[in-house]
Structures are given as structure tokens and as C-alpha cells.
Amino acid sequence: MEYVYAALLLHAAGKEITEDAVKSVLSAAGVDVDDARVKALVAALEGVNIDEAIENAAMPVAAAAPA
């Protein structure tokens, strides 16, 4: 999941989601980066409308049940 968060983070920061950018972010987080996965991620994101994905995200319905 951290790979996807990395993508979201770069997107939110207005940065381009390149393999180098993703690797930087993940390394900074102390992740042992899997280059193949980064490659697959960046490729898979091509043509994906991230804003749409974010907008269509299911919203949590209510605050977690109060204690």
C-alpha cells in the first residue's frame, strides 16, 4: 500500500509521478524499494485519472462508533 500512498502523495504535492520520484519517497520512508514494483506502478498509472479515483473514493459513513 505504501507504493500507492507514495503516488497519492506526489499527486497531492503537484509533482510528476516518475519512477525516480516514487523511489525517493519510499526510500525516505525507509522502505526497501522493489524497483520492479515501482516500474509496474508508474506504468499502471499511465492514463489513470487520479483526481477521479480520489473523488469516487468511498467515504466513511460515520465517525467510528463512539466509546
Place this chain on the structure above:
Amino acid sequence: MEYVYAALLLHAAGKEITEDAVKSVLSAAGVDVDDARVKALVAALEGVNIDEAIENAAMPVAAAAPA
């Protein structure tokens, strides 16, 4: 949301969510880090069970289009 993405990235990677860690990740993403926001985030996450919050979010609910 980038600050939250950074925190969740660390969490997904099994790392501790400290101010330094968050700053690192955000800087790596090219974000102009606001220290106060990092501080506030980390402080607010203290005592929050992220896994629980995620579990409660995992109930899929479609976003409702307002009438």
C-alpha cells in the same frame, strides 16, 4: 492531504510516525514542509489507533451524490 498520506505511507511500511520521518517523506516528495503542520499531525495521531480507523473505513460505502 499530503501530510496524512505521508503518515499512512509510514504506517503501511511498518515505520514509526515521527516528525522527522514525516518531514523526510514530504521533502522527498518535493513538498515545502510546514513544520507546524507536521507537529500538529504527529501530535493528533498520538493515541489514535490507525488500524482501527482503517478497519472502520473499510466498510465500502458509495459516495452519495447530493440530491
Place this chain on the structure above:
Amino acid sequence: MEYVYAALLLHAAGKEITEDAVKSVLSAAGVDVDDARVKALVAALEGVNIDEAIENAAMPVAAAAPA
């Protein structure tokens, strides 16, 4: 709610919602008028578009699609 109904009555009758008008109406209804409440009512309604305010639902609800 009688204070609010008094205001709505005056509005429906095309009359200005003044403290005196509200007091008249409430007294005619046999209410032991609380002057401060009348004052507060009139103050709260200042600048308010009453036709809009009565139509706008007090609380919109987002229905969640069933699981």
C-alpha cells in the same frame, strides 16, 4: 417555537418583523412574552432572506448505499 411561528406569520402576512409586531402577536396568543427572546429573534432575522431560510433543509443527509 411560538416565537418563530410569530415571525413566520408576520412574514406570510406581508408585515415587517419588528419587536413590537412580534410582541403584539404573542400577547394576542396569551403568551407571557419574554422581551429578550423577542429581541434575539428579530436580531437573528436581520438580513436573513426568510423565503430562502424556510425552504433550505436544516440538515442535508447523505444516504449511504446499502452494503
Place this chain on the structure above:
Amino acid sequence: MEYVYAALLLHAAGKEITEDAVKSVLSAAGVDVDDARVKALVAALEGVNIDEAIENAAMPVAAAAPA
């Protein structure tokens, strides 16, 4: 609607909704009272329970259409 507001005002104030009471309230609001309408109002209330009607009124929320 002023006749109904007058009735609900009296109801909210815990007063009996009689022809005289309604006339008083409406006159105080500067309404040119139509006696037949007042009678019709009071007659209609004979078969209608205001508290029940209110209870069955939609929640003070506008339901948004589910996705």
C-alpha cells in the same frame, strides 16, 4: 399559510385553538381575517392531531439520493 402558522403558534404556546384565539392572533398580525377561513381551520383541526402530523413530518433533513 398564515392561518396554519397561527394555529401552530397557539399549539406551540400550549393554548387552545379556538376561533376567537385564531382571530386574535391574526388580527394582531394585521391580517384581514376571513371568518369563514377561521371556521374552516378550526373545523379541520377537529379531525387532525397536530402532534401526530408533526411527528410524521419528514425528518428535518433533506435526504440525498443514494448513489
Place this chain on the structure above:
Amino acid sequence: MEYVYAALLLHAAGKEITEDAVKSVLSAAGVDVDDARVKALVAALEGVNIDEAIENAAMPVAAAAPA
């Protein structure tokens, strides 16, 4: 709504909601405080369990019985 926000601010801060407290907060915000409105609000809040009210807002309300 500023009067209500002021009251909830005090409540969230664990302070008592008195007329003086509300006035202070509103004045600090640069609001031209209407004493009658403060009075009316504080009076209306007497005996009201704010935490319960808020909890009821956060809990999902069951929609009408499923088909």
C-alpha cells in the same frame, strides 16, 4: 451561526458556557455582540447534553426499512 460556534468552542475547550464567556469569545472575534442573542442561546442550552447531541449527529441514522 457564530453564537453557536462560540458556545461549542467553549464546550470543546471544557469551559462553562456562560453569557460572559460567550460574549468574550465573540468580542475577541470582532463581532458586534447582541446581548439578547447571547442570553437566548445560553438559556436554550441549559439542561442540554451537548455531548449526546453531538454523538447523535455522528452516528449513522437508519434510513427507512429496506424494501
Place this chain on the structure above:
Amino acid sequence: MEYVYAALLLHAAGKEITEDAVKSVLSAAGVDVDDARVKALVAALEGVNIDEAIENAAMPVAAAAPA
């Protein structure tokens, strides 16, 4: 939530949401103000359309729990 209420109070009062303004309001409420948090609040609100957020604020409603 008092920090958020402070912001909304200022917004409702038509005032600018600045760090000084927020501090004033919170101090007036007797809150031991955390400067970093105020900074974080103001930064987080930058670019947020409060009126829109409020308009889209909705009471969460869940379809009745499935049998």
C-alpha cells in the same frame, strides 16, 4: 475541535482567519493556546473553500443494517 470552531466563528462573522485572530478567540475562551496548532490550522485552511465544505456537510445516514 475548539480550533476548528474558532475558525468557523471567524468565518461566520465575516472575519479573516489569521493566526492572530484565532489566537485571540481561543485565548478569550480561556484555552492554553498551542501556537503550532494555530499555525497548522491556518495553513490547512488555505485553499479550502469553507462555504463549499459546509454546504456539502451532511448527516451520515446508513441504509438500515442488512439482516
Place this chain on the structure above:
Amino acid sequence: MTSAVETQRKIAPWKIEEVNTLKELLKSKPIVAIIDMMEVPARQLQEIRDKIRGKMILRMSRNSLIIRAIQELSEETNNPEFAKLTDYVEKGAAILVTDMNPFKLYKELEASKTPAPIKGGAIAPCDIKVQKGSTGMPPGPFLGELKSVGIPAAIEKGKIAIKEDKVVVKAGEVVSHKLATVLSALGIKPIKVGLNLLAAYEDGIIYTPDVLKIDEEEFISKIQNAYMHAVNISVNAAIPTKDTIELLIQKAFLNARAVSIESAFLTDKTASDIIGKAYAQMLSLAGKLSDDALDDELRE
């Protein structure tokens, strides 16, 4: 209205007595109504009389005498408004006097009406429909009669049956005599007959059916609307009332919650929601990616 000629003619004693009787009746109760009784069959009239006994007094008489009684009384009591009742005297008029207010009276009279067949030449008060199914009648000329008024029919299982639901006449249209006969034979009673209120007088005001007809459903709706208006403005303008203070608190809270979530400014009450939102967004985006880009946990 008495003309000069009439007053010179000798008036039959019984008529004078009848007018006096009517006048006494008119004076006896506060509410006076003109009723049309033309439609009511005798048996039903008796049923109705039983129902209203004690609550109202009904007296049939000649229209001309009724009119005269009303006019005379109006002159005697110097009450010109009362005389206007004569405008409504027509058909098979009768006088009804009662203590009941005009609205209650109207309601009761309507309630005492019973279903009856519609007559040829009458106007349909609503769409009249025949239903698919057996009429229970053995094969015979009735089959032809049904068809002649446009009702599709056939013999089924040895009985005449109507082949489909059909609206045979629409509201406002005239019912032909043939159709009326058929409908009656089918046992269809589309109209209500009873005492028809033409007008009622009380205390200087004349009420007609359109004013007296109370649509309860509509009234309930109005009450609910008025209540909703009050709730809406109370919350929207932040006017605290006992009934709406909780709602007001909730609205303020929900507004704050929305702003907190939208700005991702975590608070004790919204931290979970914000985390949940970010997580949901992540899932949504992951859902758009191919498998090899995802880790094991997400692949489910």
C-alpha cells in the same frame, strides 16, 4: 318574490300554515341549510333519517314555499343576508336545521351518503371502470349488451366474462342509458347518493360546498410544511428554541467536522474520519491499477 297579482289572489290556508311552520323551523336552530333530496331512494332516505335523528331536523316542502318562508323571515328579522339562501333553492329542495356548524354538517352529510348506480343521462363524477373477470351471468342477451357499449366480453367456463379492465366512461362525460343499464346490471355503483348540501347559513355568512369541503390530507400536509419551515429557519438563522437546539448544535458540529475533514486538520473527533478518507482514496486508486503494481494485501 310576491307580485302584485299574487297578493290579490287568495292563498290556500294550508300554504300559509306551511310557510309559518317553515318559519318556525328556520328560527329554531342557529344553522340553516338548503338540501337537495332528489336523488335519494326511499329506503336510503329512511336509513339517513335514522342516522341524523336528534342531530338535525329535515323538512321537505315546495320550493316556492321554502323561498317565501326564508324571505319573510329575513324581512322580519331585518337580516338581508339570510334571504340570499333563496338563491340556492332548487331541484328537490328541503330545509335542514341543526346546531352543528356548517363544516361538521357537511362532513356528516357526506358520510351518510351511500353508493348507488348511475342513471342514464347523468355525468360521470369520476372515471368509471369495469374489471376483467366473470360476471357470474349465464350466456344470454347480456353478452350482446356488453359488447354494444364497448366492453369486450366472451363466454368463459360457461359464464359471461369481461375480457379486460376497461374505463367505460371518463369523468365529466355523459353516461348513455344503455351503459347505465349495463353498469347497474354489473352491480357497479359509482356515485354516492344522499342529502346534498346546497348551501348553509350561520351567523350572517352563507357557506357553499366548495368552502366546506375539508381535504384532511391537504391540511395535514400544510401543517407539516409550516412545521418544517419553522424548523428550517430556526436552524438556518440560529434562532434557538427548545425543539431545535439539538439540531442547531448538530449542524454546527457537522459543519466543523466537514471543514476539519476537508482541510485534513486532525482533531480528536475527526482523526479517524480523515485517516479513513485517505485510506479509502488509496483503495480507490489501487482499484484502477493492474495486479503487479499492487502488493499482496491489496490484491484481494
